[in-house]
Amino acid sequence: GLTTLGIVGTLCFGTEKILSMHAGETVQLSGHTLRFDGLHPAQGPNYSEDRGRFALLGADGSTTAVITSSKRSYPVRQMTTTESGIETIGFSQLYLSLGDEATDGSVVVRLWWKPLVTLIWGGGLVMMAGAAMSLMDRRLRVGAPSRRRKSAGAVPSASQP
Structure with missing residues (x-):
């Protein structure tokens, strides 16, 4: 139910934009306005990032x-990674990711x-909660059928020889 609704909503109504932005520019995406405030260099324990x-x-x-x-550069491994930005708005999410910086100072943004x-x-959490609840009450468990007890012995009826 919930999981299916989430998948259908995401696949049918999701949008994507790829564009080049300068600091101070704004973009509209599905009724939301985003302003790019620019890149700022930062240093981590084993990486540098924009x-x-x-x-x-x-x-x-x-x-x-x-x-x-951010776009991180790890000099020891000579590897670059991208850290996505995520904002949750109600049941929906806005994701953004940085691309390469151009010589004119613009940045590719996805x-x-x-x-x-x-x-x-x-939906996954509801399914897990339902599974946990079904295991709690022993009366509601479906198990292997119990064997019937054998009767003390068959008594022949008068009509049988």
């Missing part, structure tokens, strides 16, 4: 949430709107 900051704007233009995504995606997890 962290992108995005502001989710309300109808009045005020910031309702801040979403960060955005996804996944409506009802949290229902997929909610």
Whole structure:
């Protein structure tokens, strides 16, 4: 039920955008406005990263949430990874991921709107709760049928020789 609703909602009504953004630019995605506030360098214990900051704007233009995504570089392994930014809004989620930075200062940004995606997890939790409840009450368990007791012996009736 819930899981199916989440899958159908995500597949039928989800949207995706890939675009190049400069700091200060805004983009509309399924009725939500995002502003790219720019990249900021940061240092981790074994990596360096460019962290992108995005502001989710309300109808009045005020910031309702801040979403960060980063592109990390691990010099020892010479490997680059992307850390996605996720914002949950009701039963839906907004995902964003940073791509490469261009020479003009713009950054490739990939955005996804996944409506009802949290229902997929909610449906799984409901199924787990149902399974746990079915194991709690011994009277409700379906087990192997019990054997019938054998009678003391058959008594022949008068009509049998």
